Amino acid sequence: MPLAKRIIPCLDVDQGRVVKGIQFMDLVDAGDPLEQAHVYNAEGADELVFLDITATHEGRDIMHDVVRQTAEQIFIPLTVGGGIRTLEDMRKMLHAGADKVAINSAAIRTPNLITECAEAFGAQCVVVAIDMKRRSQGGWEVYTHGGRRATGIDGLEWAKEAQSRGAGELLVTSMDRDGTQIGYDLDLLKRLDDLVQLPVIASGGAGTLEHLLDALLIGRAHAVLAASMFHFKQVTIMQVKQFLHDHGIIVRFI
């Protein structure tokens, strides 16, 4: 049987609380991370992603606690991203209990960080997160700092470079679609699948079951990440998996 497609709920965490915004802005409180992690785990989530969107140092310590508590109780892969700047930041997060660490802005600033982390901890725990926005003249541009800063870097080129530098996985967010619930950027996903050998996690835009199916079937993504549609209980993980299964996608049932 081929690999099951992964359904990954994503929790944006600010000062120890789950929040959700639209196109990276207008944050609203969406609950307690540990409590939600338990619910998703029981429903059959294949993996969890915590994105720490806190900017402060004390926020970082709170995040370590959230990760530690979650890893003590939940036995599925846990990816943590947000504000990881150095090898040491990554080490601390792994020691707190993360299985993988996502690096974003820091990888753009210091691409060698990808290689260093992969050599120190293994490629399997290095996720390169890329936020991209469509360019009016075609193609995609990479943004950093939570989507606030344009880099002028071509998204597809950067995806290839992340791979050659040792990333184990790519988490690609379409900023045009994030929080809109109008569907993933399927062109972007297809282009990425043609271009890189790494597993791609699709992010940004999920609103309906069909969107998830499209990302996996048309976009050929390996995993789909979604936040809004799960947090606001529009659907459960089980409903998603049953729907995908009914449409011929291999998923993991618990």
Next chain:
Amino acid sequence: MITIIDYGIGNLHSIERAFQHVTSEVIRTDDPEAIEQADRLVLPGVGAFGACIREVRKRGLEQPIQKAAARGVPFLGICVGMQMLFESSSEKGWHTGLGLLKGSIEALKPKNSTLKVPHMGWNVILPMRLTPLLYKLPEDANCYFAHSFFANITNPQEVIAYTEYGDILPAVVGRDNIYGVQFHPEKSHDVGLRILSNFAQLV
């Protein structure tokens, strides 16, 4: 008592926590004597084979591991820990392993080029024979894999379960008291916890 061999590489917290979830007594150690006398040994491993086996040897742990294994204590290698049970690896150079099982560790190159490497995610394991390690697993049990190298086994009798990824790959290996799992039981939800619990109860 479960003794987790801590040779300084990788993150053992998740393995330790998962064992604590299913059994009461778990220790982590790099003490050769404690390892030699352990009554249940776990050899974890992440990252590169060469770096792992080098650290095991640098700490003088190979002999104690061999002695404990020969004594017949239940022994479980996980991921690169499983790979180290074999004779050699061609990951970044050529390295000898512990040689407890026959075969070599080689790069994963799925014939179907649309399949990505690493083999990362949930895949079903297909048991070839009955074993207490896989006692009471559901049918089509899914386990979490994350690896770019696989065990090219010499002796098919030493494969307990396969998984399919382009080719069939050994997922659970072993003979007598020696077991290895290519996937991460500590990250494989209830299926993984069941396997760890079974291991903790092996006699």
